[in-house]
Amino acid sequence: MQTNLLHRIRSEVERYWPPHLAAVIGVSGGPDSMCLADAAITLGRTAVLAHLHHGLRGDEADADAAYVRDFATGRGVPVTVAHENVSALAANSGDSIEVAARRARYAFLAAVACTNGLTHVVVGHHADDQAETVLLRLIRGTGPTGLRGMLQAGPVPGAAGLTLLRPLLRLTRAEIDAYCVDARLQPRIDSSNLANDHTRNRVRHELLPVLERFNPGIRAVLARLADTTAADVDAVAYATAQAMHALVSDDLTVDRVGWRALPVALQRGVLRACVQRLRGDLTDLPYAAIEEARDVLNSDAVVGEIALMRDVRVAVRVRTFHVSGG
């Protein structure tokens, strides 16, 4: 079983981290990131370890930084350790300590990547983290896009030009702990749970135990739901791109007859993609505006104009409609 576990963790890393891609590994010193770092080094991946000291938790944090530095030295891998005063950052920005810490961490990882000429950052999020993320988004009210949870590969928050990889996303916390025992790692345990905000901690301690009474495998179930939803969201994006190609001209004149024959999700996708082309982003485009426009375009209205949002209008014609700005 130990051999199976090692095999499984290594095959996940191999699957989601291409062999010749050098990357920064974000390392707190905890079990997740130490498992990741150990597996990556064992598999011969080229990596720079990066650890941010948050200027909180005094001696304990000093010992975390020392542990990461010793590990890197022992394995002959470069490491960057930086100090940040997260309390001051939070006070200045008005954010919570957790939010300020998260932003500082990703800014630091992005900086280490740039300094080393690297384009990828790898972190140790696992299936239990994913289950919590899915539940948090579910509770706040998400659609399929949010229900995908964290992605195996996505942009680094605050540094969209860099890619964030999460090769451990299908492994459970229990598997990672077992790997650490097996590999004789002695990861640090963060007693303050600094990485987690208040609501995430409540999800872990109040909600997940209730869900486990219904289904002991609930964490795996939620992580798998995120996977299958992500696949559907990708397919909808692909089908939307095909519809754009078939129905929309360069000046954003849309074949209304063809558009009306599309399923609802693709009707929405085409309208959003037109706004995206026109304005470069979708910020401030309300869901209700898309639905109101759909109502008109699906009706027998033959002429008129819809204000989709500030500076975006839709001119309604019999067999086409035209999206324009200004």
Next chain:
Amino acid sequence: MQTNLLHRIRSEVERYWPPHLAAVIGVSGGPDSMCLADAAITLGRTAVLAHLHHGLRGDEADADAAYVRDFATGRGVPVTVAHENVSALAANSGDSIEVAARRARYAFLAAVACTNGLTHVVVGHHADDQAETVLLRLIRGTGPTGLRGMLQAGPVPGAAGLTLLRPLLRLTRAEIDAYCVDARLQPRIDSSNLANDHTRNRVRHELLPVLERFNPGIRAVLARLADTTAADVDAVAYATAQAMHALVSDDLTVDRVGWRALPVALQRGVLRACVQRLRGDLTDLPYAAIEEARDVLNSDAVVGEIALMRDVRVAVRVRTFHVSGG
């Protein structure tokens, strides 16, 4: 506000129940079905009410049946009331009372539809029911297809040739109760909660209160998630049909190069659709078999054969693959 509420309920019924469609309304005598029946009759829909006495709960059930009969008579609408011995059905089939009762109800509604030459059955499921259904499926481990919850329009269970409509699916239980007060209905309250199985009752009484502590609007959030997921699932089905048209010949030879360029959900969809064409259904097609076939077809394997399931083989060639039975 009362006027708004009436308007809202009526506009939902008008949206999902075409004006000239005569249908059977399943009526228990409770608030949901009485709201539905009252709104439908007020809007001039042609309907036959249908009530099944389950042979349980003695006098209380007799009074439910009498209430429905009196309501129908008072409004001048035809009604069919039948008796069933659900305890005996459950004992014979080995099912729980709840499962036997549900099956007997839908069989009865289908029979009333057939007797009256009708193709549609309408029931009073609402957004609170939908939230529970979504949670039940989430807990059991569902993909996007299950997360759609109950559909506004779908097949009648056990009678696929008939269509089941749920026009109240976006209305909350509170809105339905308010409608009943406003319309001076005095619906019956089923003290045994016979319509609900044990797990559904636990979801309602153990899980939903915990989720409401995180977000008081959780029921609406879950019902909306079901809506947006249903739209994505429809779009994936549409895109799969387009891919079948573009890449698959009548004898189920598939353009392997084109198939490899598809997003994962459409690769899966095309393989499943081939099996569907070959065998007429997808029963017994394991998820893992599809994934193993995808691994081979996405690899550089140039020749060989995959057993997708009993009696379904995939012959792998360089630029195509061929799905066949026997």
